[in-house]
Amino acid sequence: MSTILSFIAIQNGKPTRSSFEGLSRARHLAAQHGHTLAAVVLAPDASAFTDEIARYGAQTIYTVSDPIFAQHMNAPVVRALEAVIAQVQPALVVFPSSEGVKDVLGALAVRTHAAVLPDVASFDLADGGVEATRPVMASKFYARVRAEGEPVLVSVRSGSYEATESPADATVEALPFSFDESSLKQTLREVVGAATGGIDLADARVVISAGRGVKDEAGQHLVQELADVLGAAIGASRAVVENGMFPATAQIGQTGKVVSPDLYIGVGISGAIQHVAGMVNSRVIVAINTNPDAPIFEVATYGIVGDLYTVLPLLIEELKKAKAVAA
Amino acid sequence: MKFCVCIKQVPDVTAPIQIRDGELAMDAGRVVLNAYDASAVEEALVLTEQHGGEVEVILIGPDRATETIRKALAMGAAKGTHLVVAEDAELDSASVSKLLADFFQDAGADVILTGKQAQDTDAGLGGAMLAERLGLPYATNAVGLAQEGETLVVTRQGDTGQEIIALPTPCLVTCSNDMNDPRIPSLKGVMGAKRKPIDSRPVVDIPAARVRTLRYEPLPTREPGRVLEGEPHEQAAEVVHLLETEASVL
Numbered sequence: 318m319s320t321i322l323s324f325i326a327i328q329n330g331k332p333t334r335s336s337f338e339g340l341s342r343a344r345h346l347a348a349q350h351g352h353t354l355a356a357v358v359l360a361p362d363a364s365a366f367t368d369e370i371a372r373y374g375a376q377t378i379y380t381v382s383d384p385i386f387a388q389h390m391n392a393p394v395v396r397a398l399e400a401v402i403a404q405v406q407p408a409l410v411v412f413p414s415s416e417g418v419k420d421v422l423g424a425l426a427v428r429t430h431a432a433v434l435p436d437v438a439s440f441d442l443a444d445g446g447v448e449a450t451r452p453v454m455a456s457k458f459y460a461r462v463r464a465e466g467e468p469v470l471v472s473v474r475s476g477s478y479e480a481t482e483s484p485a486d487a488t489v490e491a492l493p494f495s496f497d498e499s500s501l502k503q504t505l506r507e508v509v510g511a512a513t514g515g516i517d518l519a520d521a522r523v524v525i526s527a528g529r530g531v532k533d534e535a536g537q538h539l540v541q542e543l544a545d546v547l548g549a550a551i552g553a554s555r556a557v558v559e560n561g562m563f564p565a566t567a568q569i570g571q572t573g574k575v576v577s578p579d580l581y582i583g584v585g586i587s588g589a590i591q592h593v594a595g596m597v598n599s600r601v602i603v604a605i606n607t608n609p610d611a612p613i614f615e616v617a618t619y620g621i622v623g624d625l626y627t628v629l630p631l632l633i634e635e636l637k638k639a640k641a642v643a644a
Numbered sequence: 645m646k647f648c649v650c651i652k653q654v655p656d657v658t659a660p661i662q663i664r665d666g667e668l669a670m671d672a673g674r675v676v677l678n679a680y681d682a683s684a685v686e687e688a689l690v691l692t693e694q695h696g697g698e699v700e701v702i703l704i705g706p707d708r709a710t711e712t713i714r715k716a717l718a719m720g721a722a723k724g725t726h727l728v729v730a731e732d733a734e735l736d737s738a739s740v741s742k743l744l745a746d747f748f749q750d751a752g753a754d755v756i757l758t759g760k761q762a763q764d765t766d767a768g769l770g771g772a773m774l775a776e777r778l779g780l781p782y783a784t785n786a787v788g789l790a791q792e793g794e795t796l797v798v799t800r801q802g803d804t805g806q807e808i809i810a811l812p813t814p815c816l817v818t819c820s821n822d823m824n825d826p827r828i829p830s831l832k833g834v835m836g837a838k839r840k841p842i843d844s845r846p847v848v849d850i851p852a853a854r855v856r857t858l859r860y861e862p863l864p865t866r867e868p869g870r871v872l873e874g875e876p877h878e879q880a881a882e883v884v885h886l887l888e889t890e891a892s893v894l
C-alpha cells in the first residue's frame with residue numbers, strides 16, 4: 318500500500334477550489350487502488366486549513382507552517398515539498414495547475430527524481446505508472462501520455478474533476494521546516510496589482526471575458542455591470558490585456574489561465590485558438606460578436622451576432638428581471 | 645553580460661494538422677520558432693542593446709531545425725549552438741533539460757533565458773528543470789525584465805498579482821510572450837545571419853525519456869451550438885431564457 322499525496326494551494330488566504338478538485342480525484346484513485354490519501358499544505362499557519370481539507374477525505378494532513386509562505390517564492394516551496402515527499406514516499410503527487418505550481422514543478426521533479434505530467438485533463442494509475450490525457454498544440458488535440466517510476470508528479474487543469482466532500486477523521490502532522498533565508502539567492506521586492514477580494518478566475522462558476530470589441534470605458538463598465546449581476550469573475554483576451562484595459566491576471570488562454578466555469582460569456586472576442594485553449598471546457602459558452610464568421614461561434618452554445626454596446630445593456634436588464642422573479 | 649537563450653522549433657499550430665493512426669500528420673515545412681522563445685530572444689537583445697553584452701542561442705533538434713537558429717541570428721543573436729538529434733528522437737522536458745545542463749556546464753552564461761513553455765507541448769517544465777540541474781536561482785513566467793548592474797529584476801506574472809523579483813546572476817528566467825513583441829528580422833539581418841557561426845554537435849547519448857506520448861486523440865466535440873435570431877432585445881431575452889431553462893446555469 319502506498320500513498321497518494323495531494324497539494325493544497327492557498328490563494329488569498331484560502332485553499333483554491335482546484336486544489337479540492339485534485340484532492341477529490343486523488344481520493345477516488347486511492348479508494349480504487351487501496352492507497353492511503355494524504356494532503357499537504359504550506360502556509361504561515363497551515364493548521365488553519367486542516368478542518369476544511371479533512372472534509373474532502375484526506376486521512377493524513379501534513380502541515381508546514383512558516384512565515385516565508387506568506388508570499389509565493391519558488392525556493393522555499395521546492396525545499397518544503399521535497400522534504401514532505403522524502404518522508405511520505407508517495408506513489409503519486411497531485412497538484413492544481415496554478416502559476417505557483419508551474420513555478421516549482423520542474424525543479425521539484427529534478428530534486429525528487431520524479432517523472433512529471435503537467436497540466437493534465439485526466440489521469441489514472443495504470444500498471445505501475447501514471448497515464449494521463451493532456452491538451453497539446455494550443456488545445457487542438459489531446460496527447461495520451463504515460464509516466465514511469467515513483468513518485469510521479471501530476472498537475473491538473475482546473476475544472477477537470479468535481480470537488481466532492483467526503484469527511485474523514487484526519488490525522489494532522491505538523492512537519493518541522495527551517496529555511497535558511499540567507500541561502501535564498503533571490504529577493505521578492507514586492508507584489509503589485511494583487512487582486513484583493515474579487516472572485517478568482519480559476520475558481521469562478523461564471524466568467525465574463527472581454528476582448529478587443531470592448532473599446533472604451535463605457536464598454537468596460539458594461540462588462541463590469543454584467544459581471545456584477547451574475548456574480549461573475551472578469552477574464553480577458555490577450556488583446557485587451559496588452560492594451561492595458563484589463564489586468565494581466567485576467568488573461569485566459571494558452572499564455573494565460575485555464576478556466577472551465579459553468580458559464581463563460583465572451584464579449585467582443587474573436588475566438589483565436591490560443592484564447593479558446595483556455596476556455597473550451599466551459600460547460601456553457603455564450604458569444605457576443607458583430608462578426609457572424611468569428612471562430613468563437615464554432616464553440617459557442619449560444620451565439621448572439623450583434624454589437625456588444627447594444628446587446629449588453631439589454632442582457633443586463635433581462636438578467637435583472639430574471640433575478641427579481643427568482644428572488 | 646552573456647545571455648544564452650534556449651530555443652525550440654515547433655510546428656505552427658495554425659497550420660492544418662490531422663491525426664492519423666494516433667500520430668500527428670502535418671506539413672513538415674510548417675514550423676516556427678516557439679513564440680515564447682522568440683520573446684526571450686527579443687528581451688535578451690533589448691537588454692544587451694541597453695547595457696552591452698552578447699546573445700547566443702542553443703537548440704536541440706533535427707537537422708532541419710537549423711533554420712530556426714538562423715531566425716534567431718537574423719533577429720540579432722551572435723552565435724548558435726545546434727545539438728543535433730534524429731527526427732524521431734524521443735525527448736521529454738527532463739531529457740532536454742539534461743542535455744542543456746551538460747552544455748551549460750561547459751559553456752556557462754550569466755543569464756539563461758528559456759520560454760515559459762513550448763507552444764506545441766505546453767509542458768512548461770524545461771526552464772525550472774534546467775535551473776535546478778545547474779543550481780541556479782530562477783524565476784518563471786516573466787512579463788518584464790530589467791538589468792541593475794549584476795542583478796536582473798524580473799516581473800513575474802503570478803496567480804493573483806505581479807511579483808517583482810531580484811535575481812543575482814548567474815540565473816535563469818523563463819519568458820512569457822506577454823513580455824514584448826519580437827522583432828521581425830530585417831533583410832540585412834537575414835543576410836548577416838548566413839555568415840554567423842552555428843556550432844553543430846551530434847548528440848550521441850540521448851537520456852531515456854520517462855514520459856512517453858502513447859498517441860494523439862481528437863478533443864471531444866462540443867454539441868453544435870445555435871445562433872439566436874431576431875432583434876437585439878429578442879436575442880437578449882431568449883439567451884436569458886435558455887440559460888435558465890435549457891442550460892440551467894443561472
Ligand SMILES: Cc1cc2nc3c(=O)[nH]c(=O)nc-3n(C[C@H](O)[C@H](O)[C@H](O)COP(=O)(O)OP(=O)(O)OC[C@H]3O[C@@H](n4cnc5c(N)ncnc54)[C@H](O)[C@@H]3O)c2cc1C
Pocket residue numbers: 527528529530531553554555556557568569570571572573574584585586587588589590591592595605606607608611623624625626679680763821
Ligand atoms: C503563443 C501565443 C499565445 C497566445 N496566448 C493567448 C492567450 O493566452 N489568451 C488570448 O486571449 N490570446 C492569446 N494569444 C493571442 C491570440 O492569438 C489573439 O490575438 C487574441 O486572443 C485576440 O484577442 P481578441 O479576440 O480580443 O481580439 P480580436 O481577434 O481582434 O477580436 C476582436 C473581436 O471583437 C469583435 N468586435 C469588434 N467590435 C465589436 C462590438 N462592438 N461588439 C461585438 N463584437 C465586436 C470583432 O468582430 C472580433 O471578432 C496568443 C498568441 C500566441 C501566438
Ligand SMILES: Nc1ncnc2c1ncn2[C@@H]1O[C@H](COP(=O)(O)O)[C@@H](O)[C@H]1O
Pocket residue numbers: 649650651652653678680681702703704705737740757758759760761762763765766767768769770771
Ligand atoms: N529542443 C529544445 N531545444 C532547446 N530548448 C528547448 C527545447 N525544448 C524546450 N526548450 C526550452 O525549454 C522551454 C520550455 O519547454 P517545455 O518544458 O518543453 O515546455 C522552451 O520554451 C525552450 O526555451
